[in-house]
Amino acid sequence: MDVQPPPLDPAATMESQQTLSAEIAAIHQQHRDAVAAGETPETQPRRNFPPYRSSLLRHPTKSLHHADPETIELVSPAFGERDVHPLEADLTIQHDGEPIGERIVVAGRVLDGDGRPVRNQLVEVWQANAAGRYVHKRDQHPAPIDPNFTGVGRVITGDDGEYRFTTIKPAPYPWKNHHNAWRPAHIHFSLFGTEFTQRIVTQMYFPGDPLFDLDPIYQSITDQRARDRLVAVYDHSLTSHEWATGYRWDIVLTGGDRTWTEDDAEAEEH
Amino acid sequence: MSSHHESTRAADDQLVPTPGQTVGPFFGYALPYAQDGELLAPGHPRSIRLYGTVTDGAGQTLPDAMIEIWQPDEHGRVPRETGSLVRDGYTFTGFGRTGVDDAGRYTFTTVDPGATEPGKAPFIAVAVFARGLMNHLHTRVYLPEDAAALAADPLLSSLEPDRRETLIGVREPDGALRFDIRLQGEGETVFLAFPHHHDPDDAASPGQSPHGRAGTGDAGAQ
Ligand SMILES: [Fe+2]
Numbered sequence: 001m002d003v004q005p006p007p008l009d010p011a012a013t014m015e016s017q018q019t020l021s022a023e024i025a026a027i028h029q030q031h032r033d034a035v036a037a038g039e040t041p042e043t044q045p046r047r048n049f050p051p052y053r054s055s056l057l058r059h060p061t062k063s064l065h066h067a068d069p070e071t072i073e074l075v076s077p078a079f080g081e082r083d084v085h086p087l088e089a090d091l092t093i094q095h096d097g098e099p100i101g102e103r104i105v106v107a108g109r110v111l112d113g114d115g116r117p118v119r120n121q122l123v124e125v126w127q128a129n130a131a132g133r134y135v136h137k138r139d140q141h142p143a144p145i146d147p148n149f150t151g152v153g154r155v156i157t158g159d160d161g162e163y164r165f166t167t168i169k170p171a172p173y174p175w176k177n178h179h180n181a182w183r184p185a186h187i188h189f190s191l192f193g194t195e196f197t198q199r200i201v202t203q204m205y206f207p208g209d210p211l212f213d214l215d216p217i218y219q220s221i222t223d224q225r226a227r228d229r230l231v232a233v234y235d236h237s238l239t240s241h242e243w244a245t246g247y248r249w250d251i252v253l254t255g256g257d258r259t260w261t262e263d264d265a266e267a268e269e270h
Numbered sequence: 271m272s273s274h275h276e277s278t279r280a281a282d283d284q285l286v287p288t289p290g291q292t293v294g295p296f297f298g299y300a301l302p303y304a305q306d307g308e309l310l311a312p313g314h315p316r317s318i319r320l321y322g323t324v325t326d327g328a329g330q331t332l333p334d335a336m337i338e339i340w341q342p343d344e345h346g347r348v349p350r351e352t353g354s355l356v357r358d359g360y361t362f363t364g365f366g367r368t369g370v371d372d373a374g375r376y377t378f379t380t381v382d383p384g385a386t387e388p389g390k391a392p393f394i395a396v397a398v399f400a401r402g403l404m405n406h407l408h409t410r411v412y413l414p415e416d417a418a419a420l421a422a423d424p425l426l427s428s429l430e431p432d433r434r435e436t437l438i439g440v441r442e443p444d445g446a447l448r449f450d451i452r453l454q455g456e457g458e459t460v461f462l463a464f465p466h467h468h469d470p471d472d473a474a475s476p477g478q479s480p481h482g483r484a485g486t487g488d489a490g491a492q
Contacts, residue, residue, distance in 0.1 A: 042470040044289050045404045052292075054402030057327035058453050062433075064407075064463035067425050071386035072342055073395050073408075073464070077365035080352035113284040113466055122355075126300030136296040152300040154355075188294065190301060196340045196395050197464040201406055203291040220404050221289045222470070229288050254287045254466045 014179035017214055023051045024219045031222035041223040051216035053177050069197050076192045076199075079122040079156055089155040091125075091167040099149035101130025101168035103244040106232065109161040110191060110251045112198065117161025118253060124190040125165060127151045132173035132185075141173050166244065172211055184211035184218060191251060198253040205231045206247065284466060290405035295334055297399075298369055302336075305357045307368030309339075309380040316344065319446040320411070320439070321377040324370060324398065327454030331374030335400040337451075338367045339378055339411075346384030346392070382413055382447070391419035391426065393437075398451055398461075405469075407461040411439045411449040429460060436460050 027049070035041050047059035092099055106125075110118040128134050128151060131143040135150050151170070155163045170185050186203040193199065205218065212218055212227075221227045229252075238246020293301075310317040324335040341364050342348050349364035357363075362381070370376045383392040393410040412420060420426055426434050436459045439447040451459050463469050 043286050044467070044469055045291060046470045047404045049404060052402070052404065055404055056402075057330075058332070058400060058402035059404070060407065060458055060461050061327075061454055062458055062460075064467075064469055065425070065429065065433075065460050067462040067464060069464050070390070070393075072340060072348055072364075072383075072393075075348050077340055077354055077363060078350050078352045079354065082353045083355035111285060113287060115285055124301060126297060128296075134296040134299070136299045138298070139296055150299070188291075188297065188300070190293075196397075197408065197467075199338075199397055199406065199408075200288065200290050201293050201399055202288060203294075217291060217404070220291075226286070226289050229286070230291070251288045252285045254464070 014176075016179055017181070020051050020178050020181075020216060021214060024216060027051070028219070028222050035223075041225065042221070043223065043226045045220040046222065049216065049220040051177075052220055053216075055220075069195065073196045076121065076194055076196050078120075079192070080120060081156070083122065084154045084156050088153055089163075089165050091127075091149070091151060091153045091165065093166075094150055095148040097148040099129065099146050099168050101146075101149070103166070104169050105164065105166050105238050105240070105244050105246045106187065106204070106249060107162065107164035107238055107246065108232075108248050108250040110157050110163060110193075110253065111161055112193060112253050117157070117159070118191075118193050118198075119157055119159055119161060121157050121192045121194070122190075123155050123157060123163045125153045125167075125187050127167065127170040127187040128173050128185075130168050130171055132171035134173075139173075143171075143173070169206070172209075177216060181216075182211050182214070184209040184215050189251070191253065193253040200251070200253060202251075203230060204249050207231055207234055287466070292401060292404050293336060293399040293406070295401040297336060298334075301367065302369050303355055303367075307366050307376070307378045308357060309341075309362060309364065309366045309378060311359055312379045314379070316381050317379050318382055319377060319444075320380055320394065320449060321375060321446060322448055322450040323374050324376070324400065324451045324453065326402075329455070332370060332400055332453075333372070333374055334370070335374075335376070335398065335403075335451075336367065336369045337376045337378075338365070338397040338399070339380065339394050340365050340397075341380065341383040341394040342386050342392070344381045344384045346386045346390075348386065385416075385419065389419060389422065391416060391423040396449075396451075398453075400453075403453065407453075408464070409451070409459055409461050410437055411447070412437055413447070414438050414441050425462075432457075433460050 129146045129149045133143040153165050172182050190201045232247040232249035235246045235248040324332045351361050354363040354365040366378050385392045393412040396409045398407045439449045
């Protein structure tokens with residue numbers, strides 16, 4: 001692309017996107033080869049994913065130890081109306097004025113591995129504003145803070161496992177993994193299931209983002225079908241007349257069987 | 271539900287779980303809340319302090335980790351009360367969350383958990399989140415006192431002695447329980463996989479060596 005670099009680039013010695021993309025491509029090729037040879041496609045990100053440089057010293061090097069969950073782990077903390085006010089689901093009404101940006105609704109269902117709705121559980125979200133800036137004090141991206149947008153929401157799921165937020169579409173933002181690194185637009189999600197073992201923190205993305213291929217965080221999930229599970233779909237039935245566009249994203253938590261079986265162990269070991 | 275989950279039922283007819291992603295660097299204004307680490311008010315006669323650090327493969331303390339705990343009360347009862355996010359000062363909800371402080375230390379005020387069943391080794395369930403940690407990690411902190419219960423614990427007895435030690439809290443003279451979490455390298459904490467997690471970082475997963483490569487340096491702030 002024909003874009004002028006900033007006049008002074010302190011990051012000139014950083015690694016290039018090309019280097020990073022080549023590393024990502026090599027890992028993905030390895031995964032495709034393994035699947036072609038009969039391995040099960042991966043469904044979760046790799047904690048050991050060198051293109052995400054911060055993971056180098058922060059991933060365990062020993063295999064996770066298989067454990068059967070005990071009593072406390074088979075239950076989740078209980079959340080309810082004492083914890084979350086219904087208005088916390090609308091991120092556009094937390095200040096005196098209207099936030100700048102594209103108003104959107106993000107809605108979906110939280111399900112367990114058996115397809116059962118996860119009811120009365122906590123969903124938390126946080127995100128950058130329409131300029132790609134977080135309110136967080138460590139975010140130094142020179143993009144404007146919106147005084148009318150904090151970017152934090154909470155909701156308790158309904159009887160059908162449903163959740164719904166009204167917010168502003170976040171923008172991509174730069175980060176320091178490598179030179180000219182940009183994150184695809186995303187909303188951070190934190191969820192609880194019916195068991196503590198089902199806890200998940202993840203990120204929801206928007207369809208067709210041109211930054212997907214370049215992003216080591218998104219690409220730490222080596223399988224395309226698994227990556228697709230983090231991308232919301234545009235849903236015109238969630239779009240409201242002269243008000244907001246709608247995106248649908250369902251979340252599936254782990255769970256179902258509660259003990260390791262021979263089959264499980266085999267699936268994990270090969 | 272949308273079709274992309276429907277079309278990806280696994281062989282055992284389970285829906286395929288949504289992948290996790292790192293909590294990133296900017297959760298600090300979103301996930302913490304007032305008294306998030308105070309399951310009991312500090313100074314309460316029943317309270318103990320649970321604290322420690324989280325270190326990386328270079329032995330450096332993480333300045334941006336977040337820890338969650340979930341536990342029974344001192345009688346081994348699993349709390350079912352809501353109110354973890356808006357503490358009322360007397361209800362024990364069993365859940366706490368805290369970011370590490372500027373010195374890299376996390377601190378909870380809580381109670382020693384009781385055994386959920388007679389003879390069981392009491393422990394606190396722990397989840398670890400951080401920038402650079404692509405998916406959170408589960409572990410446990412066991413109370414050090416009941417040697418017989420610890421010896422009979424199915425998880426602990428399946429571990430080598432040096433690995434086993436990483437899951438047992440250290441009792442300090444003032445009653446505090448110290449639990450340091452080492453993400454990588456010497457004294458690496460035992461982290462847990464539960465059924466159906468299908469974690470690619472698990473043993474010898476496709477296309478990956480069972481012992482990941484250790485890094486040489488951190489990419490710095492993101
Ligand atoms: Fe982010």
